[in-house]
Amino acid sequence: MTIPHLTGVHPAWLPPEAFVAIGSRRTLIVADESVPAGTVRAEVADACARHGGALVAPGEAADLVLALTSAEPLPPAARAVAGPELGAEGFLLARRDGVTVVLADDPAGLLYGFFEVVRQGEAAFGAPRPAEPYRPALRRRMLDHWDNIDVHPVMGQVERGYSGGSIFWRDGVLREDLSRVRVYARLLAATGINAVGINNVNVHASEARLLTDRLAEVAEIAAEFRPYGIRVHLSVNFASPVALGGLDTADPLDERVREWWARTTDRVYAAIPDFGGFVVKADSEGQPGPFAYGRSHADGANVLADALAPHGGVVHWRAFVYNHRQDWRDRSTDRARAAHDHFAPLDGEFRDNAILQVKHGPLDFQTREPVSPVIGAMPGTRLAVELQVTQEYTGQQRHVCYLAPMWSEVLGFRFWGPDGRAVADVTTSGGLVAVSNVGDDPYWTGHPLAQANLYAFGRLAWQPSLGPAAILDEWIGLTFPGDGEALRDTLHELMDDSWRTYERYTAPLGVCFMVRPGHHYGPDVDGYEYTQWGTYHFADRDGIGVDRTRATGTGYTGQYPAPWSEVYESLAECPDELLLFFHHVPYGHVLHSGTTVVQHIYDTHFAGAGQAAAMRARWAELDGSKTVGAALHARVSELLDEQVRSAEEWRDQVNTYFLRKSGVPDVHGRRIY
Ligand code: GCU
Structure with missing residues (x-):
């Protein structure tokens, strides 16, 4: 195997410099050639060919030893630090007597140990240190691509994609040169990702056929991911037995349907023995599902789970099910309730290899939502939390918006109070999934700084307790080696708080949406107010917000266990940032912060737009920096111009809207239109 090095594509967090520490040393590898151990050797x-080091044979002096615990005999340096079982994908890192040792129980652990040494660079070869075990907190760490084969007339090739076309398909066929996929796999493995869904959850006609007569394309893509320990998953159409199999039903309890799924799945595994499984969006936004046959979502998921079980595969069944044809006049239907209403009663009915994939919030990847109550309501079900690395509602990779702080909050949320388990603990057997932000753009993610979100997602999925600023620091060090403290400081200043900055100039206090319908970019306060989508803010001359209390509203607060059912129910206790998600309040309502709701709206919108302008000014000072390079600097500068423009548009539309609705002037007399 050779390591691909692409020209014309940004190296992201694996530039050649990242391999100097390893490549300039003498390394002993004690493992067979099985995948992905062979990858580590390659x-x-x-790295040695580029930086002057060497691979050495057993018995020769080495600076770095990478070994499987099963190796016989274990080299002395490894034997000296070997300890307890490390488990699947885990590894141990130690430094003793001038030798750095990575030990793993399986080849995947060796791969992750190798990339840990890459991440630490020279520091891995410094002072002696005791053996430290590293283990992934979550079993499955997955990115979902919403890629289509064809260009969809409304959504484009990548649904909610802001980085160009698909890296897999072009002009309706699989790309001839898939080396970019291999490089992508390498980048993902370096963050800890071990699964990728390759196609859109909205499965259109051509993409449905990836399951059957276009399966060879999936096999080719899987071959690119395999060396880096990543299994490929496929989004499938629940009605495939009808659409592809010629049956007159897709009823999950019909024997012919069960047989069709079993047979079809057998063929998938014959072509791709390490295939990961299926991803399904059913009965959601027009996709077919079990409701058509009067069956439950557990029935639907289980027929696929049973087909996958003999092969060790899993089905990711999405909980994003709600009525997308709501009448805005109907105040009794609350979209936020839908997933819990549908799924919580099914707890315990899903097969062990069915994973319920739940969006982190009850609505739809908004800048600020409470954590979905489904995650705390299904102890008898394997759960995966779904995030969006792609920035559909958070600036569409035109705005700097570092999302790790939001994800950390979600993963650290404790449904049962400070002594209870966190979201990250509830999802250990399911995992963490996110919609990828990658396309065929030379920077991978459109906005060069959006690479940090992709990096951070993998790192948090491996270890949810990592701090967002520390992850960003790693990313900066790897991506811009040798650029020194000035760049590091600038990037922290731009990015650490950028999610909250974005929140300040967009929809206030957890009220959600207020975006342009359809493409979801830019402000439109009433854009969704009279639509079918169930996403309303109910602003009138007196106040704003959605009453989701049990006492007077939709009862959504009752989907949480105590203490949150009480905290969210209570106007006095509800956190400011979620106030309008849970309560309808007058504009003069005083927040915990001491200011009124309407004054808070004015203040945060002026502040947020001001911060965007400050970010641009700060970036401009960097001109001429050596590793950032002129092209990347120019791309970010252009995007910051757009961010500033858009932030001002948000500020002015939101502030003007609320001034006109409420008639309450800004206490500071600033310009509102
Ligand atoms: C959002 C998004 C859609 C997507 C859907 C989903 O609603 O706008 O493009 O299909 O989420 O997660 O299924």
């Missing part, structure tokens, strides 16, 4: 050989 990586080290490639």
